[in-house]
Amino acid sequence: MGPTSEAVFDALHMAKRVDELDGGAKESEVHVLAYLACILFIFDGGSVASWGYVFSTTSTGAPYAGDLHDALSNLAASGHLQRDVDVYRPTQPGLDTHERLRAGWRLGERPRYLDAAANTGLALATPVATGAVMHEPQLRTAAGLARKRMLLDEAGLALLDPHFEGLRRISDENNTPDLFSTAVLWLRYLQADADQKSTDV
């Protein structure tokens, strides 16, 4: 069974977007930013089940989606992405396919979440953004376990609830309802919280 159509679009879209912003997309960045996009989707009222594929942790505690990995591999094999070790760039056929998929009715608002996630690299620099995602509460509890575990399950979503509530309060207070501002703020918070905890040790 191949990757889901959502994973194929996300892989192509993220590779295209990160390549536009930073010159090439590392596979790990595609996984981490797609994970952030999924969290933004849930924050905005979406359900995990309707995202289209699932995330688990790698042995180093990073978010990973098997469907995304398969999609990247398949897109490289079919000439839609150019691959150099673990760095992907869209080819012209890949850009053409992306345009066709983007116009498809099934996608709805999906690109909005992917773009909000990728665009955090404009405000923070992509390494800072992806590094901050690693401090997401369920990833932090999984750090050091050295075994794979599912992400955004019931326990993971419960850990996110107070974060979402806080972000909505700030968004109302500051009149900043857009996803980009919310994503950047949350990542800054995650890093600040991690920095505080590391000095408390």
Added chain:
Amino acid sequence: MFSFELLQEVAEHDWIQTIQSGTHGGEESLPPLLEFVRSVFDHVAPERLTGGLTLLASSNFPDALGDADHTLAQLAELADLPFLHPQHLVLVAREQGDYLVWNTQPDDAVLTAHTLVYRFDGSDHFMLPDLTVSLPEIPGFGSIFSIPTFMTLDEALLDYERTHVRHSGCPLLAANWDDDDRIVLANKPESSMRRSLEQYLRAALRGYGLIELRPEQNVDESHPIDIKVTWSVTNRIALIEIKWIGQSINPEKTATTNWKDPRANSGAKQLSDYLDSNKEYTPSHHVVGYLVVFDARRAGASAENRELSDEEALQYLAVEINYEPKYEELRPDFAPPVRLFMRPKTQVA
């Protein structure tokens, strides 16, 4: 546990929040403007824009700027930008995909009434009708939007030397000297060097999963490695051992600790031994060891003597460290050692 107080504190200092709350319905214009800024600085270094720069978020700009007398150029590509005369430049990206450029200093009140504006005058600002948001300066870089990122650790270390170490551009390294001319290092400079490199890698190295810094309390010779970088998808690990050579003052300011080549060689052996002992714990990972040596050697420097000629201060600028054995020739998991020469302040640039 989530802290709303911390979130509020972060939001208060978040320039994105400040700009977006002031745009009153123009929230969607910020990401494209940020991307425009980045694109401009991809083609011309901010330090070259001596006359300053103004970028407009949209083509909704006042007609006054369309005055043909002030139009400098119509660019098909930003790659043509570096060839323009170094005066104040105003750019807007048109829907057609090209760019219009003017060389007049605009009326900011008129501009901001129409669109979100970015201004560079040596530092970064965003301008709204009743508010100018100034961004923090990043030492070593002309603009917060011109900080490069790197796919590999080797590339990142090259840039780190140039931007952070060479002239002590990093504040942590700048504060690590016992004198203003950067002749003798402060007492126990290792901690600042570790933190400087760790902070830099977090901002500049793409695709890492974890960057771990050795805890301060591990000070014996059997300590774990100084910085460990783990990549999540490719199963690669970099173990970075940091050493410094040169002179460091003692707490009483009466004498210096002097390290030269033997110290660097000791670090190389330490790293080689650690690579051997670490193999059983990471059998499924590709591990490479990096020895990074901060070189602050000065000829004739001591606790009492900081008055060196330029020749003495720079004597070791091009003097490589003599390693024996050369582990990088003996084992494939040992990268060529990296020497970061920390320049003194001299009359010679």
